[in-house]
Structures are given as structure tokens and as C-alpha cells.
Amino acid sequence: MTRPTPLPSDLEIASAATLRPVAEVASDLGVAPEHVEPYGRDVAKIDLAAAANEPRGKYVVVSAITPTPLGEGKTTTVVGLTQALRRLGSNAVATLRQPSMGPTFGIKGGAAGGGYSQVVPMERLNLHLTGDFHAITAAHNLLAAAVDNHLHFGNELDLDLRNITWRRVMDVNDRSLRNIVVGMGARADGLVRETGFDITAASEVMVLMTLATSYQDLRARLGRIVVGYTGEGKPVSAEDLGVAGAMAVILRDALKPNLLQTLEGGPALVHCGPFGNIATGTSSVVADQIALSHADLVVTEAGFGADMGAERFFNVKCRVGGLEPDAAVIVTTVRALKVHSGRYDIKAGRPLPESLLAENPDEVRAGLDNLRAHIEIVRAFGVSPVVAINAFPQDHDSEHEVIRELAAEMGVRCAVTRHVAEGGAGAEDLAREVLAAAEEPAAFIPTYALEDSLTDKIEAIATQVYGADGVDYAPAAARALATYENAGFGELPVVIAKTHLSISSDPSLMGAPTGWRLPVREVRANVGAGYVYAIAGDMRTMPGLSRHPNAERIELSADGTITGLS
Structure with missing residues (x-):
């Protein structure tokens, strides 16, 4: 011992x-x-x-x-x-x-x-x-403001209010802001609609920053961000809103x-x-x-x-x-x-x-x-x-x-x-x-080819990596996958969101579970980041990070030295 x-x-x-x-x-x-x-x-x-x-x-x-x-x-x-x-x-x-x-x-x-x-x-x-996180927060929320500004001034791009996917972010855990209504007040305060806040680390801007290989690549990825869809299902991007260049400037440093x-x-x-x-x-x-x-x-x-x-x-x-x-x-x-x-x-x-x-x-x-x-x-x-x-x-x-x-x-x-x-x-x-x-020879082999269909990619990860018997798609997820294939997103890689507490999508299953199927309930296109994002299982079962705040355990001495930090 x-x-x-x-x-x-x-x-x-x-x-x-x-x-x-x-x-x-x-x-x-x-x-x-x-x-x-x-x-x-x-x-x-x-x-x-x-x-x-x-x-x-x-x-x-x-x-x-x-x-x-x-x-x-x-x-x-x-x-x-x-x-x-x-x-x-x-x-x-x-x-x-x-x-x-x-x-x-x-x-x-x-x-x-x-x-x-x-x-x-x-x-x-x-x-x-x-200050990198604050720059990402500012760039993300600039795009959110541009969306609401576009709606306020006539919605020329015909964004469907029921299918706007771009929310706001902040680098604080605040569950009361997860789902909110904006535009309340006077007519000049914008259009009333439901939206919400995510944490900055979950921003698509954060991910595309991670994957950007140059300033030019960053600018291009920002322009490809999809903020929502028209009534006919056509994606509307940050480039369409004319704000991607400003976002890139904010993120320069x-x-x-x-x-x-x-x-x-x-x-x-x-x-x-x-x-x-x-x-x-x-x-x-x-x-x-x-x-x-x-x-x-x-x-x-x-x-x-x-x-x-x-x-x-x-x-x-x-x-x-x-x-x-x-x-x-x-x-x-x-x-x-x-x-x-x-x-x-x-x-x-x-x-x-x-x-x-x-x-x-x-x-x-x-x-x-x-x-x-x-x-x-x-x-x-x-x-x-x-x-x-x-x-x-x-x-x-x-x-x-x-x-x-x-x-x-x-x-x-x-x-x-x-x-x-x-x-x-x-x-x-x-x-x-x-x-x-x-020093040993490596022969790197990805799980799937980029030209595979989105469903083939999801099933390859589920069966070859997670050990699942297969994938079950909720009707909305299946429709979204078809929409994204038709929109030209089919050659993007896939990220599957699931619990981290099990190889399966069920946090209660320990070890290496067998005989289970991956339940994909929702699919989104993170086009700026460059991948399709599939949600498997109930992410609400994830343990909250804001249940035990540590803020009261941080103290400063008279000269500003931090004397307590969990």
C-alpha cells in the first residue's frame, strides 16, 4: 500500500x-x-x-x-x-x-x-x-444580437422564429438563464421570442476556435455558422447576416x-x-x-x-x-x-x-x-x-x-x-x-470515411467505439439527418453528446455494457465548427456543476493575493 x-x-x-x-x-x-x-x-x-x-x-x-x-x-x-x-x-x-x-x-x-x-x-x-473566454463570449453574443436586430428590422432573410438555433452564452453557471424570453418592453426593444443562455465553453465559437488552423480558416468557419432556418428549411448563416468579419476581429488575439x-x-x-x-x-x-x-x-x-x-x-x-x-x-x-x-x-x-x-x-x-x-x-x-x-x-x-x-x-x-x-x-x-x-509504428485509422453518410458515421461510432448493438433514431433526429444531408452537410464528421459516466448512453450502466442500442433523440449541424452534433440519451441526467458553489471559499488578502481557491 x-x-x-x-x-x-x-x-x-x-x-x-x-x-x-x-x-x-x-x-x-x-x-x-x-x-x-x-x-x-x-x-x-x-x-x-x-x-x-x-x-x-x-x-x-x-x-x-x-x-x-x-x-x-x-x-x-x-x-x-x-x-x-x-x-x-x-x-x-x-x-x-x-x-x-x-x-x-x-x-x-x-x-x-x-x-x-x-x-x-x-x-x-x-x-x-x-481574456480568451471573454472574447469568445463577446463574438458569440454579437451574432446573437445581430439575429435579433435582423428580426426587428423586418427579417429580410425570412428566419423562422420557431427554428432559430443560435442562443447566447456566458462563462457562469446560472440555471435560471437557460431558457428566457427576450424582446419584452417597448416596441423598440425587439421582437418577443424564446431563447436562452449556454455556458461559453459550450459555444460553437469555442469549438471552431479549437479547430481553426489559421486566421483565414477562422474567418471562414465563423461565416459558415448556421443561426437558424427559413420557413422552407434553408440555413441562414453568420455570413448572410454580415457579422462574421466583426466576430473574427474580436477573436484576433x-x-x-x-x-x-x-x-x-x-x-x-x-x-x-x-x-x-x-x-x-x-x-x-x-x-x-x-x-x-x-x-x-x-x-x-x-x-x-x-x-x-x-x-x-x-x-x-x-x-x-x-x-x-x-x-x-x-x-x-x-x-x-x-x-x-x-x-x-x-x-x-x-x-x-x-x-x-x-x-x-x-x-x-x-x-x-x-x-x-x-x-x-x-x-x-x-x-x-x-x-x-x-x-x-x-x-x-x-x-x-x-x-x-x-x-x-x-x-x-x-x-x-x-x-x-x-x-x-x-x-x-x-x-x-x-x-x-x-517509437512503435503507428497506422492511424479513423472510425469512418468522411464520404460515409451521417447515419453510417453515427452507427460506426455506436457499434465500433461504444459497443452498442445499433442506433435508434427519434423521428425528429431522423428528419434532421435527412435535412442536413440535403443541405450538403453529409461529409462533416460527427460528434455524439452522451453521458461521460458510462461507455453507453445510460450513466447507470457500468463496465462495458452489451446488448444496448444508442438512442439518438436530437441532431444539430454545427457547420462553423465543422461537424454534425447528435444528442444521445437524456443529457439532463448529467450532474449539475452549480450545486456546490465554491465562491465563498475564495478570499483576498490586503494586497490582493488570493488566499483561498478550491
Whole structure:
């Protein structure tokens, strides 16, 4: 058993760190000074011209098994692994998503890593950073305002009021604004209609920023955004409304990735933050292209399990960016595998059951089907998987051994990593396995061809990735798919929104469920982002992030130093 060692809080660890000047961090990465735009002492923007060199680095994605509501440590693993790789002599860089302030002030808390595997400065990363999220919010809402302005002045494009799909966004969890009525008041205050707010991380602008490869590509994607449809079913775009150029100007600086550093002084590019349950769940293509131009090895993260984040990373992000993955890390924990035994129900915000922490290799063994499924998911893409056992102080060696036995049985590399408690030193075994896996021949194979029909793509993901027996379409979803095929959207890739708590669309089904069918109830076209978005199951069963606000746990000292941040 790993001996429990009390750790200082994440904030205490981050606050005690001595940060290197950001210019030195950029120099270590090999970015020329003229491409570095400092934002204060510790953060910089990197100009897109820094990606002009041919990619030279190996490309590794960190995914996971199906997580518990607490998460299994992908971000900490990215940071710890990057630190370990640098300790072993590799010029490695981490590329991560920026945290949304909604979850930061909700049940999830911050997202800068944890323990001695964090990206710093922690406070800036979790709170505003360089204002990218606010620029995305402004660009998104400018388009929303243009829609209502167009309706107010006569609706020349004949937008159907019952089929306007563009809502507003803000970077705060506020359930009372999910569904609202606008245009109340005087006649000059606009047309009365129903709409609502989403969180900024769920904005289509956020996703298309993630996938944009240049300013020209960003501008084109913004123009293709569909805000609604006419009475005859014709899509109406941001280009039709004449607002895409203004949106691109607002996003000019936001398209540049942000350079920060790990606790051990290595470079970390942080950019964009789409959610992994409803969108691509990856950091930006441009951040990875810049990193691959300079680093020996780039470690990036894809949201939630391999059935979600890694699938979209492979099928969407890699395709859009022309990126070739060399290896994939699958993070697993003893506690998650015990949950997949079906004997436990973990709730965020509640203490873990004492029995979950007791030594019980048989319970770990009973949950191994989930890990086995995720290994097969990664292998199906032609990429070498490495199992990372993220060790917690309450784990037992016998439980780790059960996981090692499965990895050996399946012929995949495996290592225990203790990066949270020990920093890069605790992840060196994992780093060695990743370096070896990245040297193995890779033959990247997407799940489907882009010329396949939308229904064929959805069914390929459902059957080949999720292990479903097939797909059942609600009538409205079937009609939407036919409409999108007729509108010329059929060659777009597909993103399926579903629960992250099961490989299936039912969060109560643990392990690797069989004999189930994927229920697609709604389909939307995110044309600007460049994919068709299918909603499977009841997304309302997702745990809310605003039930346990952390705002009262944040305090400032007299000089403005943050002295408390969950």
C-alpha cells in the first residue's frame, strides 16, 4: 500500500513555486522572441507564425477509462508526464484546455492540475487568463444580437422564429438563464421570442476556435455558422447576416495560444476549452501545431474517456489539423475500477465510502472490463496504448498488480504514476513507457470515411467505439439527418453528446455494457465548427456543476493575493 503523505493544498503548492520568466520558458521551447507577446511576468501569447516550421515532435494524447464524477486525473497526468519527460532529457511540452470559470466556481473547482503536477500561475489560469473566454463570449453574443436586430428590422432573410438555433452564452453557471424570453418592453426593444443562455465553453465559437488552423480558416468557419432556418428549411448563416468579419476581429488575439509553465518550469500551452461531453473536448489545433514545430514530444489531453474525448481527438481534431498521433495514455485508478464493479455509487461532494478504500483486488478485477474496452478503442485507431495507473495514497499494491496483469495479458505497456505527490520524479516510469510506445509504428485509422453518410458515421461510432448493438433514431433526429444531408452537410464528421459516466448512453450502466442500442433523440449541424452534433440519451441526467458553489471559499488578502481557491 502507498503510504499516505499529507500534501499541502494545490494553492499552497502553486503559491510557493518560483516561476521562471516566461521569455526563458519560450526560449527553452525554441520559440523566437518576435513570436512571444508577454501578458505580464508569467504568461505570454504565442503568435501563429511560430508554427511555420515542419512538425518534428512525437504526438501523445492522454485519455482515460470511463471516469467517476470526481475524474481520474488526466490533467495531472499530462503535467506530471511532461515534467517526467523533461527530466529524462526530452524537450516535451504540454498542451491543455483552459478551465471554464463556470466549473471553477462550481462543484469541479479549478483545472490547473493538482499537487506537484500543476500549471502555474494557478490563479491566472483558473480566472480569466488572457481574456480568451471573454472574447469568445463577446463574438458569440454579437451574432446573437445581430439575429435579433435582423428580426426587428423586418427579417429580410425570412428566419423562422420557431427554428432559430443560435442562443447566447456566458462563462457562469446560472440555471435560471437557460431558457428566457427576450424582446419584452417597448416596441423598440425587439421582437418577443424564446431563447436562452449556454455556458461559453459550450459555444460553437469555442469549438471552431479549437479547430481553426489559421486566421483565414477562422474567418471562414465563423461565416459558415448556421443561426437558424427559413420557413422552407434553408440555413441562414453568420455570413448572410454580415457579422462574421466583426466576430473574427474580436477573436484576433484569442486565436493565439497562451504560454504558461509547469511547476518544474517546463512549457505548457493552454488554449480553448470546449466541454468533452457535448463537444470535441480538446485543446486547439494551432497550439498543437506550434508545439509540434518545436518540441521532441507533445503531450495533450482529450476530455473524459477514450469513448468520448479520444474518439473525437482521432476522428475530428487529427483530421482537421492533419495530425498523426504516435501513442495514447489511458489513465485508470483503483477507485474507478471498483466503481465499475457495480458495487459503489460515488457522488461528487460526498465522502468516498470507507469500503471503497479497503484492500480488495477482486473488486478491481470485477471492473476491468471497462479498462479492457478502452484499450480496444484506442487500438482500433491504430495507436499504441499505455496504461497509466494514477496512484492514490489509499491504494494497495495488490490492487495495482491486478491492473498490471490485465495490461500484460493484452500486451500493452503499463506503469504506476505518483506525479501528484512526487511531481515529475513520480512519473518517470510512465515516461519511459510512453517514449517506447511513441517509437512503435503507428497506422492511424479513423472510425469512418468522411464520404460515409451521417447515419453510417453515427452507427460506426455506436457499434465500433461504444459497443452498442445499433442506433435508434427519434423521428425528429431522423428528419434532421435527412435535412442536413440535403443541405450538403453529409461529409462533416460527427460528434455524439452522451453521458461521460458510462461507455453507453445510460450513466447507470457500468463496465462495458452489451446488448444496448444508442438512442439518438436530437441532431444539430454545427457547420462553423465543422461537424454534425447528435444528442444521445437524456443529457439532463448529467450532474449539475452549480450545486456546490465554491465562491465563498475564495478570499483576498490586503494586497490582493488570493488566499483561498478550491
